[in-house]
Amino acid sequence: MLLRGIRDGLKRAARLAGIVTMAALALSGCSRDAGDRLVITGSSTIAPLVTVIAQAFESAHPGVKIDVQAGGSSRGIADVRQGLAQLGMVSRALKPEEGDLAATTIAHDGIAMIVHRDNPIGALSGGQIVAIYTGKVRNWQEVGGPDAPITVVNKAEGRSTLELFLSHFKLESPAIRADVVIGDNQQGIKTIAGNPQAIGYVSVGTAEFEARRGTPIRLLPLDGVDATTAHVARGDFPLSRPLNLVQRGEPGRIAREFIAFATSPEVHDLVTGQYFVPLAGR
């Protein structure tokens, strides 16, 4: 488990190094042949995934340089519209007024509400979860559980899981009354596995993997749908979102090849490595 943490750390460092390299290449690559360069900007949720996919793509296609920049989904859309980027990263479905763009889903992001395995609660409604996270409900008794205080586990500011959680339940970050704030998914799982009164949320992929391995946590269904990667991949789990690459008009040769690569089974491990859910049917 510790090794896993160290491996995650190394992975993160490698990712950071990748971003730095990208930035350096972006500077040095200005004089290169424009046909060999691909600029992708947008959601900071997708950027780490696209960065590792881009590294794999670059090593398979020598001479191609891919520049990945994070700046939010709206920047991705704006840059594609203005032609500053060939591809945009957008961590939601396109809105009706964005019909001029075409989106390709490369993976899904889903989060599961988790409790300790010994917690008798079968399911919580969206309203109950909001009440717990805003501090209106502070005892499991009030939602049909045993008489025990609730330990609310929340994610640190800036994490994409927090963002998705907040936007799904229409919460503002300052409204949340947390007892424990965690960084990565593993810390969340350890915290909840060690505390029978705790409730938290982590990536579905990680939670499913840990629960299957025997870690004492349980994934709560939401709106009657079980929290599984299969449901997230099918797109019918409510607390999930598609991770899209968007383009405008006919993409160039390299952009087309990159999209084909990013939706191929070859990137499966890269997607799960970032705790996202790969496309269904694989």
Add this chain to the structure above:
Amino acid sequence: MSPASTSFRSPAADRALFRALAFSAGAVAAILALILLYLTLASASLLFADTGLWQLHWQPSAGAYGLVAMLLGSVAVSLLALLIAVPPGLVLAVWGRFFAPPWVGGLYRGAMGLLASIPSVVYGFWGLVVLVPLLNRWAPPGASLLAAALVLALMVLPILVLQADLALDEARRRHLAAAMALGASVSGTVRRVLLPTAAPQLLPAVLLQLGRALGETMAVLMVAGNVVQLPDAISTPIRTLTANIALEMAYASGAHRTALFASGWLLFVLVTLIMLGARAMTRRLGEGYIGKGRGDAP
């Protein structure tokens, strides 16, 4: 001392060594100065403007970057850790040097050296899976000021014991025979002679550990709860400045990132002040001891 004043056979080699040493020392000092310069520049836009850095609320999404709660969290956790670690540390050092059989004392010091070399993340992990669930049964949520202070105390204890042991051993070599010749008991000698003699080294050792406790990140991050609030009880979850940087740096941009650099700046300044304090204290205590001849009197 300039190399010319030493009379070795090869002054050229001496001069080369002197230059190499001066260069290394200068480089280290320059790196330290550059870190401070970089931190100051990176956080200048928040540091030297009225941007609410010195208030309680930390809500990056709402543009509130108050560092005070986390500063107090850092200080409270470190002081509590020392309060927990120092008394047993001194007792263990005295026991290991004067009351334990010599082979047990030697073994004990070896074990302390081993404990000191365990990476902090291991202590943090132990805290997360053992200590926090244990504390949770007594005062939910378990992850708290107390949990962090206990883990930190465990981390600073080995080095504290080793440093205290060194200071006591030095004092023993100088004064034990004389005290014994005067017919003093071992416990009386330790209390009245050796501890006061060793004090000039003991206090800075404690302050060094305070600096280390303030700078510890991973272990604290795993057990402190990381909620930004003032600690009103030892079972309250708190966030330290270091944990704040580690939690949010990877995802921060703009003013949020600047505020995290300001956290680093604050920590750097705090630790520097503590180190300067430790030096000043060593000097004053050293002078006081020699000047007044304390330790000779009963």
